[in-house]
Amino acid sequence: MKELIEKYFEGSASASEQMQLLKWIRKKENRIVFNSSRLGWNKSQLNKPLPEGSEQSWLNIQDQMLQKSFKRWQYSDKVNLMVRIAAIFFFVLSLGGGAYIVSNTKKNEIWYSEIEAENGQISKVKLPDGSMVWLNSGSKISYNNLFAENNRDVELEGEAYFEVQTNEDLSFVVNSGEIQVKVHGTKFNVEAYPGSENIEVVLESGKVQLLSPDVSSFQYFLSPGERASFVKSNNQLNISEVNTSKYTSWKDGILNIYNQPLVEVVKRLEKRYNQEFEYAEELKDFPFTFTIKNEPLDEIIRIMEKIAPIKTKQEKNVIVFELDKEKARELSR
Amino acid sequence: MFDIQTNNSLKKGDPSAFKDVFRLLYPRLKGYCKLFVPDDNKVEDLIQETFITLWEKRDSIKNDRSIESYLFVILRNNCLNFLRDEKLEQTISSVNVEEVSELQYLYQIDFLGKEEKSLEEQLVESLQVAVDELPDKMRQVFTLCKIEGRKQKEVAEEMGISLKMVEKHIAKAKEQIRKKLADQYPALIIIITLLLEK
CATH class of the missing domain: 3.55.50.30 (Phage tail protein beta-alpha-beta fold)
Structure with missing residues (x-):
């Protein structure tokens, strides 16, 4: 039975073995044996490495804790809860630490960081390459651990305003489903909420290239002051000249x-x-x-x-x- | 049970105590979660959320309450929320307790020291209570469409309202049911919000 109990603690007991253990443990007199083997097992695990298969999980937990503590720190610092409804929260995340640990220990593994602005909030984020992103309420972006190393790709759901650091060697790409925006260094706004019919890109300064992940022949270079509106239902792209501040002022509240x-x-x-x-x-x-x-x-x-x-x-x-x-x-x- | 020292160190925010707890309990919590959630990635998500919640709420752990039972209850609620969200997407054709996974009692005895209600029963009960508390019309629409499995169009005609209204009622009902259950487990509000957004 001792062997079986240990297998269970290690998470390697099969369903029928667990069943056997359940039958045994249902007898009250056996509980004492079980509890003492648990104490013994706990002790025996001290200073042992993490159980197999749980390393990534542990790293993810660490990473999320780091993000949350930064967020909380920013909250407590600035926000008057009474006007929370109207307030805009800014928080800056530095994910470099977590990413560094992983890229050191696990060279080949790809994992993603995700940043989200909940409803009622606007978030300002500094990406590992120094680019700034303002996330509008209910939006999120994600990027992988090799961001700023061998790619500058972000996935966007919702609306965000980007101020991209110039880097001629590594282009910055925003993926938002049907449309990709490829840039080198510039300021622009992308609106791509999953439920809405259009994807909109407004360029404030610099130059961006619109691409489609599905249609390789499609590309369009947007000029400053232009707004591109892509209609998802019929793949149509409309371009118009706009007053860009109307589309980007949300980032200032x-x-x-x-x-x-x-x-x-x-x-x-x-x-x-x-x-x-x-x-x-x-x-x-x-x-x-x-x-x-x-x-x-x-x-x-x-x-x-x-x-x-x-x-x-x-x-x-x-x-x-x-x-x-x-x-x-x-x-x- | 963990000794009092681990308990205290965790409360003080000692990361190595947290790591000990993770090291010792991860395999079993995973075993429990797998009983209900078939998708391995989802299992991972739920377990990670559980440990993060433990870390965030570490101040509120009472001295006489074991970390094991605390973690277990958080995970159980996470699983419950997950199953509920899945259920709400399907037709809840029978509000009956379906197959109860017997092995969960092993984990209950291990973590709580006794056998309690099965997760399946809890799920059905909490859904039932939440449905009962919906406003009349919403409950009627929700019951007809989601529990009796009638076509939305039929229900719309029968009740003399538009199809859009039916859809709206159902969406609202789901939302309210989720909210209601969120209120039952206030400590888990963050996780519930996360689930809702998916």
Whole structure:
């Protein structure tokens, strides 16, 4: 039985062996034997190396702990919890430490670091190559441990603004599903939320190349001040000239709503303020134009009620937009 | 059980004590998790989350509570959340306790010192309670579509609401069920949020 117990502790007991052990341990008098073998086994493991197959797991845990402690440090430093709703959190992660350990011990293994801005937050991240990334609410990026060594590839889900360090030898590539953005050193914004129909790239300065992972013949060089909008459903690329600050100001906490229907406005507010909304179907397409800086949500809702024939009510945790019939009547007069 | 010294060192934030705990318990926790989660990568994720939660909540470990039982309960909840999220994606055709994995009792005795309710029963119970607490209409739609397995279109016609509304009710219901279960295990809120985003 002792052998079987040890096998179980090591995680190598088969299902039938575990069954045998269960039957045995269900007898109360055997528990004492079990507990003392556990103590003995625990002692025997002191100073032994990690169990086989758990090394990577341990490294991942270390890495995540490192990330979290940095995040927490930044939180406690700056944030007044009362205005958390409106506040923007910045945290800078340095993942170099964790990556270094692994690349030293395990030369060939590839693993990924992922950084995420939760709803209600905007995060500022410094990548190992010195490039800066602002992650908009509900977005994440990931890159592997060889980043800045033999690649500068990042995967993006959601929206991010990049300030890329110049490095002619190693191009910086943003992968966002259907579109790749390849750059050398420049400032640009990519919006590629998984649920939305378009992928949008806005170039502030420098030069970027748009590529498709599926269609090798496709490429387009974007000029500063241009916005590329890729429609996923029909693979169409539209280019327009824009005022870039409108698309990039979110990184400074400014949210521009310009002639957008309520559906879109709600999506943005939900992300930004981590608040759930509902709206009456008839209001879906009602257009709004306003700019948010760091105002608290209730103030924004007050403004929306002022500029449109809507009223709001709170149902549990959900804010509901309804048509204000009186105001609508006044307007139509 | 770990000795009091390990317990105290861990509370103080001693990384080597944490590593000891990991070294000793990783194989068994993995064995337990595998009983419920077939995907090895997912098993790894859940176990890593469990250890990270232990590290983050190390201050709140009471002296008279063993680290083993603490870790075990976190992992069990993680598995529960994982299974629940999987369940919510399928038709929950019968809210019955299906096959109960017998071997989990071995781990319960090992980590908790006694046999408790099976994870499968806990899952069904917590789902049931959460469904019961949904607002009327939402519960009706959710029950018809997800538990009785009726077509969404049919349900929409029958109840005189749009298909979109049905979809919305279902999405909202899922969300609420998840939230409800998150409230039951407040210590695990971070993990639940992570799961929801996937």
